[in-house]
Amino acid sequence: xxxxxxxxxxxxxxxxxxxxxxxxxxxxxxxxxxxxxxxxxxxxxxxxxxxxxxxxxxxxxxxxxxxxxxxxxxxxxxxxxxxxxxxxxxxxxxxxxxxxxxxxxxxxxxxxxxxxxxxxxxxxxxxxxxxxxxxxxxxxxxxxxxxxxxxxxxxxxxxxxxxxxxxxxxxxxxxxxxxxxxx
Numbered sequence: 001x002x003x004x005x006x007x008x009x010x011x012x013x014x015x016x017x018x019x020x021x022x023x024x025x026x027x028x029x030x031x032x033x034x035x036x037x038x039x040x041x042x043x044x045x046x047x048x049x050x051x052x053x054x055x056x057x058x059x060x061x062x063x064x065x066x067x068x069x070x071x072x073x074x075x076x077x078x079x080x081x082x083x084x085x086x087x088x089x090x091x092x093x094x095x096x097x098x099x100x101x102x103x104x105x106x107x108x109x110x111x112x113x114x115x116x117x118x119x120x121x122x123x124x125x126x127x128x129x130x131x132x133x134x135x136x137x138x139x140x141x142x143x144x145x146x147x148x149x150x151x152x153x154x155x156x157x158x159x160x161x162x163x164x165x166x167x168x169x170x171x172x173x174x175x176x177x178x179x180x181x182x183x
Contacts, residue, residue, distance in 0.1 A: 013057065016182065020049040020061035021068070024097075025075040036141075037090050037156050038077045043100065043133075044167035047126040050101030051108060051175035052182055058105040062097050069094070090156070092140020096133030103129035104172070108179070115176050122172035130164055 027045035031038040050058035065075055066086070074081040076094065086094060107125035112118050134157050141152045 016053055017057050017061045017064065020045075020053055020058070021064050024049065024061065024065045025068075028075060028077045029079065031077045033078070034159065035155050036145075037093060037160070039160065039163065040077050041167065042077070042097070043130060043160075043164045044171045046097045046100045047104055047122075047129060047168050048171035048175050050129070051104035051122040051126065051172060052179055053105070054108050055102060055105035058101040059098060062101045066094060066097070089141050089144040090137070092144075093133060093137030093156075095140070096136040099132040099136065100126070100129040103132065104175070118179070119173035119176035122175055123169055126168035126172050127165070130168060 024042060024045040027041035029040075031040045033039075046062060049061050052058075053061065069075045069081050070083060070086050072081045076085050085091065104122050104125035107121050110121060112121055138149070138152050138156055141147070141156050142149055145152070
């Protein structure tokens with residue numbers, strides 16, 4: 001009986017992680033190319049994954065997503081894949097997804113019960129995680145593209161601030177609402 005319970009639990013964990021990887025992948029494919037970094041729904045998917053699944057499952061999903069892209073499965077925006085996509089000028093933003101998922105996942109550990117307060121908590125964590133992702137990705141972009149910081153911020157960060165704030169709002173409150181279902 002205990003073996004069946006463990007098997008079901010393991011299957012559920014794998015299913016949650018696989019669904020999160022699929023969500024991040026599909027969110028990358030929904031893209032509008034408006035510069036060196038396309039506008040995608042990835043920031044929503046990564047923040048939602050971290051807040052909903054927690055640090056173990058959330059970071060596992062991001063790690064699997066990155067590894068899938070590295071080995072050549074076209075999971076990145078524009079159906080790109082491989083080391084060239086991951087280690088190119090915009091690859092730092094992809095690596096920054098670890099922080100964008102990890103921070104809301106860590107905030108999930110705080111003992112706040114009210115769904116609205118949890119949503120606000122997740123939103124703050126999402127914004128903080130995205131700021132770290134922006135920082136990491138922008139430094140990477142500056143080093144790889146050999147451009148000034150002001151240019152990198154103007155091209156890679158500023159156009160995305162408002163849309164990302166809206167996406168993270170929805171990710172935070174959706175995760176707060178659904179976390180009672182996903183255990």
